[in-house]
Amino acid sequence: MGKVGAGDGSSAGLSALLAGAGLLMLLAPGVCSSLSCCPPQHPSSTPRRTLTPRGFPHPGPLGRAPATPPPLFMRPLFAVAPGDRALFLERAGGSRVSVATAARSGRRRRSGTEPEKIEPGEGASRSRRDMLKDGGQQGLGTGARDPDKATRFRMEELRLTSTTFALTGDSAHNQAMVHWSGHNSSVILILTKLYDYNLGSITESSLWRSTDYGTTYEKLNDKVGLKTILSYLYVCPTNKRKIMLLTDPEIESSLLISSDEGATYQKYRLNFYIQSLLFHPKQEDWILAYSQDQKLYSSAEFGRRWQLIQESVVPNRFYWSVMGSSKEPDLVHLEARTVDGHSIYLTCRMQNCTEANRNKPFPGYIDPDSLIVQDDYVFVQLTSGGRPHYYVSYRRSPFAQMKLPKYALPKDMHVISTDENQVFAAVQEWNQNDTYNLYISDTRGVYFTLALENVQSSRGPEGNVMIDLYEVAGIKGMFLANKKIDNQVKTFITYNKGRDWRLLQAPDADLRGDPVHCLLPYCSLHLHLKVSENPYTSGIIASRDTAPSIIVASGNIGSELSDSDISMFVSSDAGNTWRQIFEEEHSILYLDQGGVLVAMKHTSLPIRHLWLSFDEGRSWSKYSFTSIPLFVDGVLGEPGEETLIMTVFGHFSHRSEWQLVKVDYKSIFDRRCAEEDYRPWQLHSQGEACIMGAKRIYKKRKSERKCMQGKYAGAMESEPCVCTEADFDCDYGYERHSNGQCLPAFWFNPSSLSKDCSLGQSYLNSTGYRKVVSNNCTDGVREQYTAKPQKCPGKAPRGLRIVTADGKLTAEQGHNVTLMVQLEEGDVQRTLIQVDFGDGIAVSYVNLSSMEDGIKHVYQNVGIFRVTVQVDNSLGSDSAVLYLHVTCPLEHVHLSLPFVTTKNKEVNATAVLWPSQVGTLTYVWWYGNNTEPLITLEGSISFKFTSEGMNTITVQVSAGNAILQDTKTIAVYEEFRSLRLAFSPNLDDYNPDIPEWRRDISRVIKKSLVEATGIPSQHILVAVLPGLPTAAELFVLPYQDGTRENKRSPEDLEQISEVLIHKLNQNLVHFELKPGVQVLVHAAHLTAAPLVDLTPTHSGSAMLMLLSVVFVGLAVFVIYKFKRGWRDRSAVKNIGCSCRGPGFNSQHQQGGSQASVTSVPRDPTPSSDLHGHQEHTWCTDIHPGKTPIHIK
Secondary structure: OOOOOOHHHOEOOHHHHHHOOOEEEEEOOOOOOOHHHOOOOOOOOOOOOOOOOOOOOOOOOOOOOOOOOOOOOOOOOOOOOOOOOOEEEEOOOOOOOOEOOOOOOOOOOOOOOOOOOOOOOOOOOOOOOOOOHHHHHOOEOOOOOOHHHOOEEEEEEEEOEEEEEEOOOOOOOOEEEEEEOOOOOOOEEEEEEEEEOOOOEEEEEEEEEEOOOOOOOEEOHHHHOOOOOEEEEEEOOOOOOOEEEEEOOOOOOEEEEEOOOOOOOEEEEOOOOEEEEEEOOOOOOOEEEEEOOOOEEEEOOOOOOOEEEEOOEEEEEEEEOOOOOOOOOOEEEEEEEOOOOOEEEEEEEOOEOOHHHOEOOOOOOEOOOOOEEEOOEEEEEEEEOOEEEEEEEEOOOOOEEOEOOOOOOOOEEEEEEOHHHOOEEEEEOOOOOOEEEEEEEOOOOOEEEEEEEEEEEEEOOOOOEEEOEEEOOOOOOOEEEEEEEOOEEEEEEEOOOOOOOEEEOOOOEOOOOOEEOOOOOOOEEEEOOOOOOOOOOOOOOEEEOOEEEEEEEEEEEEOOOOOOOOEEEEEOOOOOOOEEEEOOOEEEEEEHHHOEEEEEEOOOOOEOEEEEEOOOOOEEEEEEOOOOOEEEEEEEEOOOOOOOEEEEEEEOOOOOOOEEEEEEOHHHOOOEOOHHHEEEEEOOEOOEOOEOOEEEEEEEEOOOOOOEOOOOOOEEEEEEOEOOHHHEEEOOOEEEOOOOOEEEOOOOOHHHHHOOOOOOOEEEEOOOEEEOOOOOOEOOOHHHHOOEEEEOOOOOOEEEEEEEOOOOOEEOOOOEEEEEEEEEEOOOOOOEEEEEOOOOOEEEEOOHHHHOOOEEEEOOOOEEEEEEEEEEEOOEEEEEEEEEEEOOOOOOOEEEOOOEEEOOOOEEEEEEOOOOOOOOOEEEEEEOOOOOOEEEOOOEEEEOOOOOEEEEEEEEEEEOOEEEEEEEEEEEEOOOEEEEEEEOHHHHHHOOOOHHHHHHHHHHHHHHHHHHHOOOHHHEEEEEEOOOOOEEEEEEOOOOOOOOOOOOOHHHHHHHHHHHHHHHHOOOOEEEEEOOEEEEEEEEEOOOOOOOOOOOOOOHHHHHHHHHHHHHHHHHHHHHHHHOOOOOOOOOOEOOEEEEOOOOEEEEEEOOEEEEEEOOOOOOOOOOOOOOOOOOOEEEEOOOOOOOEEEO
16 A cells, blocks of 8 residues: 555565566466465575565566565555556466556455356346345346446457567577566567476576567577576666666676666676665665675665675565655665574665664564564564564654554554555454454554454465455545455445445446345445455456546455455446446456556456457447457556557467567547546545545546547645544544544543653643544534643652563673663653662662663672662652562562451462473562562462551562562451452453453443442452453452541441442443443352451350351361362361362352352463452351351
8 A cells, every 4th residue: 555665665575676667577387377386486484474564575586476475565566656567477378367557455366266258248148146135135136127227348349459479489488577668668678588497497588679669579688698597687666777687696696787778788797696676766776685695785886886784684674764754865774683593673874884883773672574664664573471562663763662452462463554644554453363453543653543343364375464455546545445244254445544434335237237136234245355366466456546436346246245256346436336347357457547448358268359448337349459369478558657558468379489469559549638528526425525624526538538538637626625523533542432422442541641741841632533644624623623732730750660671580690781760650851760779879860861771780799689769759759669680580470369368367378380390499579568578499478467458469489590570469457348240241252361451340340330339439449350251359348548547347348248239239230341342240159248357346155156156167067078088188277267279169058058169260371460360279267147258
């Protein structure tokens, strides 16, 4: 969707080489009829990418698939520059016809079956295809035929002016490349080769040149050297007169350079072997060359002299700078590998790339094969904690992490487009397999909002991902996409960059004029948007900038997209209405700025006819282009603005010479169009004239006028519209609800947008909406929906963290360790920061901006150091601690302990390892306000809390050179209540089972409980447990104010518990997870009894009765265990308390009440979940006449 070969997006490869050069590649029959059988260019293939660049690999020996998968920009490989033409052809028995057009994206894959060999209009006796009727079962009607709606075919055979030339003597050659200069040039160059697949090398080559538009050709072998074997043909994209030929490196490594369109050549020796070239988008003599030994060279003299830039460069990860984004046009962006195998992002000047002059824009390492430089954006990927994180730099500003909705949790991401200062990305989320979600960004490429869910994807022959998305040329903001709904793939269209989507209305009549009864939304038109199985052939969906209203595509009518019953359809009003034009697949070529459509049938048989339409596909005339039927290998249109000459490449028999048929369409026109031959046409979407905030009127030739258009003038008029709500999309963190309003998502805090600004400054406070990028509307609701500048509120420091730059808790003795201080909120410009490294050295800073690059420190001794940071401003302070292990590396640990416990009661804390067998371990425990740790060799400790409140416990586990830390908080009270909660099953569909999600859902559940019961939030603590089905623990706490007065009594807790249980049983507690998704909360186990009372106010008789009951219960328990054969053994740590570890289920009967004590499987993902579920030993205290209580 971007401009391939332009700007920073021009990576080394086929887009620059072919799109800029206007090249055609041919593959002869009997050698490699599909890419799967072709040998790779290089011995090793690049693995599947995540961030996808737009650069192409070297074309390799012509006709072969590249070793690296082609870029995934959802466009034909030959999304050629204006006026250029290029394509790759298979000469395999004439089974494929390929047409190079200026279509911008989304080629489709051909059906596996051959089309029926019937010319249009000749199948009157053929039975009509049954369409689906009623709710996806609609069919062709039986009403009266409407001749005006039928596609008309003129069967009288007309003759086109054509000439045929045979490349005599090259019948054995099985590969060819063709360059057509165009732009008022009559020169065509053809390089043919004999590639021996057994030897894996080129054994013969011939160079042909035409100076009369392809009527005749001259063989130039004597001018380049009779014994010279050529391997590649390159053309400068900014000066088509400059030609470059590469010799076969197995014989010699040389360049042949021409400055007169291939008439004469000069030969230059090379001391390296070129694998791919990248031309500069502006400077015609600047070239980057990538060698077979992964070195990058530069030339400022069109290849006559070369200079080494960098060694160990990652293939296809080098780029020129965009002129508008960089002040240095000779700046080169590249991804290089370090000695230890890591990837880094470097920039340097092409003629001065020394170690001292190289810059490293992204600190630290990046994921291998992840650098993309495209237009104004630079993208890199960095994986940490098992999750990929994506970073973007806009106009070479500092990198920022790309912000998707919080729980998108991407597995894979592809950058589709960076046009018009906006990033369009396809993201495969954690719960998707064969579909992707489309996201669209703000101008900086940082904040992304959802554009369309569940877009169909598939795998190409090289394993590359292909997204069913197509950008219509000539109309900005218009896309077609295939979305998967209930296992059915349907085609949708948008006119405003994904803000609104709708199904395609099927044609009113079929090819013969019979009515088609197809009722939305049960039945609609569906189009194939996939690329071809051969990544070098053009697709069957086509549109063009110079014909913005015309779209031609293959597809079917029904309830879903099908690979059978494929027909060809055309829209002449930008997708509003469609007309069936063929019942078989055809390749479509635009001539005369779209004034003429050329259709050539897909068939394995030789053909001599094609079809022309002068009225946008309403009627077609049959023309012969050769007297002898030809197996067609491909078609190449004349580059330039008029495009009235076409060359058909093929062969008369399986082993005949290449036949080049030049077809001149100028003879079918008798005059040029005048002003009276045109009519105005207004772009619209189902009658709505305002598209992307403007009304646009185009000039179209009248359908009955058969005149030559010539140059394209574009839109006649463009008038901005008044802004309405339809011109605005939801801002980041907001979701559109059924009433059309954009409201904050459950995970989003709107006030977080102001966290980075300082007192006295201002920030943009979102209204929940943002204008669609490139929308041109004015006035109206623009002011109401646009973000408002607001003064930054003074904030006390909050969310302070101190971490190492690499995220580890270890440092090497005598080496620099970089510490990063992070603050969620607070005035960063008016803050005093004090850092104590724990080794007797401390430093102070006056603001956070002075610490952006981190704090470097060297520890001279081995040990555990308590690094503390204190942040103060006029409104408050915050502190954070980092326990840094010098020379001790890090591993995994999960801390298991209760959420809530009672004062003066022993608490067990256990460090659970993953994996469990990691060798000799040292455990370091920090709890309460202790300034010194407790170090043990056991993974469990016991301790007591003597005062009420919230306490933090941290454990660090050291195993050899690895250390992992986990921190939990525990609430301490004299008494409390607990209750297990369950939810409606639909919540499980949205549960990714990660700590962050559980924390956010806990907050939402707590809010719904408070709203339903009116109980103050201080009395409620909710913790969602890991695992599925989703469950949570509800705690009723005896909150007291700061004066320790007004503390709730046990009777109050009992009353609160009863209120909660009542509301839960009445199904009054629920919340909305996302628009249209309601989740019901209910009680799983009602356990509202008090804990064992530890206060001294009980009488002796009461205590005696209590102990008697406990002993009786113990006796019953012992007998029960004896009868069970002691199959489940565990320690009884308290009288009347049965303790079980994770994975244990048991039931206790007491006075007719039943309680199920169930542990939850451990979360396999290591985390530092400070407020999430904490795994622990479950204890059940038995009381006379009471329902057992869950104690944690």
